[in-house]
Amino acid sequence: QKEVEQNSGPLSVPEGAIASLNCTYSDRGSQSFFWYRQYSGKSPELIMFIYSNGDKEDGRFTAQLNKASQYVSLLIRDSQPSDSATYLCAAETGANNLFFGTGTRLTVIP
Amino acid sequence: EAGVTQFPSHSVIEKGQTVTLRCDPISGHDNLYWYRRVMGKEIKFLLHFVKESKQDESGMPNNRFLAERTGGTYSTLKVQPAELEDSGVYFCASSYDLSGELFFGEGSRLTVL
Numbered sequence: 376q377k378e379v380e381q382n383s384g385p386l387s388v389p390e391g392a393i394a395s396l397n398c399t400y401s402d403r404g405s406q407s408f409f410w411y412r413q414y415s416g417k418s419p420e421l422i423m424f425i426y427s428n429g430d431k432e433d434g435r436f437t438a439q440l441n442k443a444s445q446y447v448s449l450l451i452r453d454s455q456p457s458d459s460a461t462y463l464c465a466a467e468t469g470a471n472n473l474f475f476g477t478g479t480r481l482t483v484i485p
Numbered sequence: 486e487a488g489v490t491q492f493p494s495h496s497v498i499e500k501g502q503t504v505t506l507r508c509d510p511i512s513g514h515d516n517l518y519w520y521r522r523v524m525g526k527e528i529k530f531l532l533h534f535v536k537e538s539k540q541d542e543s544g545m546p547n548n549r550f551l552a553e554r555t556g557g558t559y560s561t562l563k564v565q566p567a568e569l570e571d572s573g574v575y576f577c578a579s580s581y582d583l584s585g586e587l588f589f590g591e592g593s594r595l596t597v598l
Binding site: 476 | 526583588591
């Protein structure tokens, strides 16, 4: 079983819509969760992190964490074509390294 | 401020040859990590340096891989001898603290023929 699971997509949404990206993790000991965005051929870039159950909002991005369900999500409101990228979910282990999912490719259609 | 830089961006070698990848972390970042992404798979942890010391090398696949971090600055990852399954993108990341907020380089793509 993979540590972090994501739907690989592709996920397509029209411009201005809400994009919903989901992730589940297997290690109940994981405490910190991260969303990275990666444009093709570029470095993964941290866009959100969340430690506590509930929602965390930053501009158009909202991260949601449900530790009981071992579920993390990222909502992107008012999606823009520039949001088209692969979104990587990662969970931190107690050993201070990250387990990544395979990523979800998002395409925002103008 | 310069980000994490990696060299080379792409290397093509034959099976049995040696390749050395280099990573320059963000200045002041004591934590340096190596990760690898094999095609179609997730990015996987290889090892973690704190300054010049190996904090965790549990992800290193075998003894053909050797990582060093000279003087706690830049790091090298040597693969010797390279095998076909070593092909992938090798990412370096650095961080100021242990919060898990990593800054990644653009990766070094290794192709072993």
